[in-house]
Amino acid sequence: MFSAVVRPFALALFQGDADPPPPRSQRLRLRLPLVGVVDLVQAAGILLALILYGTALSQLMDWNSTGIRRMSEPLLYFTAAAVSLPVALRDRWPLAAWRAAMVMLPVVFWVSRAVGGPSDPPYMLGLAVMYPLVTYSVAVRCDRRITVAVWVISFLTAWIVDPNSLYLVTIMVTVAALFGYNVRVRRNATARLAEEEQRSRQAEGERAVLEERARIARELHDVVAHHMSVIAIQAEAVPLKAAGDPARLEAGLAEIRSLSLEAIAELRQVLGVLRDQDGRTDTAPQPGLDRLDELVSNARATGLTVGVELPDQPLGTLPPAVGLSAYRIVQESLSNAMRHAPGATVTVAVARDDDALRLHVTNGPGATPGGPEGTGQGLVGMRERAALLGGTLEAGPIEGGGFQVSATLPIAGAEETA
Template sequence: MIPPPAPRDRARSPVTWLARALAGAAWSGRADPAHPRSRRLAPRVPGFLGLLPFRTIDLILLADLVLAFVLYSAVQSMLQTDTTRLPAPLGWGEIQFAAACSALPLALRDRWPLGAWRLAAVLVPAGILTRLQTLETPYSADTVIMYLLVLYAVAVRCERHVTIGAWLVSAAGAWWLEVQIDQSGVTAIGVGLMTAAVLLGYNVRARRTAVRLLAEEERRSEQALAGQAVLEERARIARELHDIVAHHMSVIAIQAEAVPLKARGQARLLEEGLAEIRTLSLTAMTEMRRVLGVLRDADGARDTAPQPGLGHLDELAATARSAGLAVTLKLGGDLTGLPAAVSLSAYRIAQESLSNAMRHAPGSAVSVRITRTADELHLHVADDGGRRSPAEPGIGEASRHAGHGLLGMRERVSMLGGRLWAGPAGDGFAVTAVLPLPEDP
């Protein structure tokens, strides 16, 4: 069903709107770009034809060119066969012109649909006048096929007022043809066929427009959800680091008050107390730089519950094992004394990786390897794919790439100035994170 006219169209008088439609069809209208071809309609050129100037074969354009050649040859053959039976046989030039009238617009309709229709609107009457004195029925199947296909292309690629203008001109042409050949019914049949072609093309255009708008809306929704996920993750990180920063500042305040009382004029005790305050201050400043710019909740809410670290890995692995995963922990280097932010982030990355394995690779064997070097903490979590169905390869990996958990990992690693890799590994999925360790103050 054709939707009601837009508000701006209803605001115009019928005469003004009709003049705009006819002008758009005749000269001012423009066609939209061609709809992107699917791979089935635009296959790649085979390798042995690599020297061709194009990389894909447009099957729609190829079909138009082939049909145009067939119509050209058919009209040529029809007008040249048994010319003795014709009241006034056509010359060679007239035969070529009549054949071109049925073929040329069809060859141009994919690249220039509106131009092809305008050309057909001129060539069809000219071709009919050429045949009028030689054939009892100057209109034939080749003319009907060509004109309907060109009119359909206009309806698919042009705005509604241009399409209606082209339909009105075509209906007037059908009436003119009926008057010229003095045969009743030509206008009714012609208008019926052209109306069907226009409605079909308009519905295809409306469907493509709806699909495009829906895709754009989904893309905007995905971007909004991704942005919201980043904001939520930043707020969660800020809440988790609240205790870390607050702890350092509380200790500094207590030390600043207690050191003078403890020293009581003893220079050595005073220096030791001030050195300890300096160390705590530098550590707190480092933590505050990491959380600088991280957004908090709009209402300022804070979750002050103690946060886990790498010391809780055994509990995390036990929880994953109870869910059916075969978790193997491999720890290298001294993991004690890590900065709280690094330990917390490494724990959360391992936790999210195990959660992803539970969701996307149930029953899989998961290896968690954490190694500390002089200036970095390396974390690697990999699963073997588990009981994923062989009929649906890659679904787990695609959903892991699209999930919010990976966004949270990247936010954590980026906040610490580290690096993160995540993607398919063999039959499963792997996450590798490298977190830099701050130098001792």
């Protein structure tokens, strides 16, 4: 308890430090030839200190010439400097300025009493200006405990020096301290608000980066998974189909090459957003259901039997986001069928009404055992695509050993999502 009471006074008198000055507007800085940049606030403080010095010296000289007791002029110059110097220091070192004022106050009081007479209060006009200004600077730039300690020390000093003027001195010091503390609270609140806004903008930027990374990851997964699956199956099947026939082997290898070039083109398109900071990206249109025949042809080339069910009415123009998501969902579903159900019969059903596009990709059991289970990232990516559009996607096994993917992709509002 004793330490908690003494600590603020130790900080105020010996150990504490003031906060650095807040950054100032460029309007408060002036560039002068041969001088450089001049801080107008500091210049105003120095000018006020010079004015106080002249005023205090003039008042002391008048008192000294008419008073009962005469003091040496060097002491009067020192007293005037003691009154004005803290004002010049308070912008850079407010706590040091207050400490300097407290150290020199006994001299100021003694000289004022000596030359002004014992009946007058020992408070010169310059002192009445200097001390509230220094107290204000301490309250603005120092911890609340230091401000309270400064106020208490000021109150006790005024009570000891001249009890008759205690009420007026207390009001002046209290107003200066409260005003400075209010300014400090407002500045701190403004600084915290700016920090929160900066953190919020940073979090939004990081979230946007993560969303973009997830989007690119989905695109890469779909492109690589589909094309690499087709290429791998083709590379295995071509020698068997060719059966030593060079023409068939050459045709099969040409088809693999075509698939490889198509995969490279799509990868370049996806990775174009990462090409450089100047935004020189690939602007080729993203695939949509207008390229459904290509997917079906590639899947059939790997041994799948693929049937397509389209509505009697044309699908019409779909928003780019819906078309791309539908293409990728069908692509990933066919890729899964190639890997896990080779030689299976697959049905791709597409339907559309005024509100949504509906997809059903169903495959039966494979003619031969499929590959090992994957990590499930393909299903996760399909669900993310549907969720981004406000739609739904369901995937799971069906009776008889097959698998079905059903997606509903809303059309309304999809332009904004794109």
